[in-house]
Amino acid sequence: MRRFLLVDDEINVLHALQRTLRHHVHEKDLHIELFTEPQKALERCVEAAFDLVISDYRMPEINGVDFLKTVKLIQPDAVRLMLSASSELQGVLNAVNEAEVFRYITKPWQVQELEDIIRLAFAHHDKVLEDRSLADQMRVQRGEMSAQEVEAKRLEEQEPGITKVNWGPDGSVYLD
Numbered sequence: 001m002r003r004f005l006l007v008d009d010e011i012n013v014l015h016a017l018q019r020t021l022r023h024h025v026h027e028k029d030l031h032i033e034l035f036t037e038p039q040k041a042l043e044r045c046v047e048a049a050f051d052l053v054i055s056d057y058r059m060p061e062i063n064g065v066d067f068l069k070t071v072k073l074i075q076p077d078a079v080r081l082m083l084s085a086s087s088e089l090q091g092v093l094n095a096v097n098e099a100e101v102f103r104y105i106t107k108p109w110q111v112q113e114l115e116d117i118i119r120l121a122f123a124h125h126d127k128v129l130e131d132r133s134l135a136d137q138m139r140v141q142r143g144e145m146s147a148q149e150v151e152a153k154r155l156e157e158q159e160p161g162i163t164k165v166n167w168g169p170d171g172s173v174y175l176d
Helices: 011-024 038-047 064-074 086-098 111-141 147-158
Strands: 002-007 030-035 052-056 079-085 103-107
Touching: 002 011, 002 038, 002 064, 011 030, 011 111, 030 038, 038 052, 038 064, 052 064, 052 111, 064 079, 064 086, 079 086, 079 111, 103 111, 111 147
Parallel strands: 002 030, 002 052, 052 079, 079 103
Antiparallel strands: none
C-alpha cells in the first residue's frame, strides 16, 4: 500500500490533486489523506507512516518549508514534495535545501509531469528503504543488532508507536 499525505489550506486544490492522483497513479492500493490544517497533518504523521507528503508552500498557519522540515524530523523516510505557484521560486529553493524536498510541483500542475514526479518519488522511497534494510542485515551479521531489534524497528517505521507500551503502576498495560 502506498500512503500519501496532502496538505493545502485550499480544499479545492486538495480534491483536484486527489482526483489526479487516483486517476493517474497506477498503484493497486493507494491511500490518500487530506488536511487543510498543517498542525493536524503533523499530528497524523506521529500516528501513521506515509510514503509521500505533498505540501503547499504558502499556508496561513505554517509555511510549507517549516511544515516539511517538521515532517522530516517525524518521518525521515517520507518523500517530501512542495506544491506552489511558479512565482515563489526562491522560497521553494530554500525548501529544497532546508527540508530536503525531493521535487517541486508547480500550480497548476501538468498531469504527465506529476505522474513522472510521483514515479521518481516512489523509486527514491523504495531505494531508501532497501538501503536501510541491507544496512540492518549487515548489522545483524556483524552482531551489532539482533533480528528482533531489526523487526521492532521495521514495525515502528510502518506504524509509529506500535512498539511502545504504556505500563500501569501495578504492571497492567494501558490500551490507547
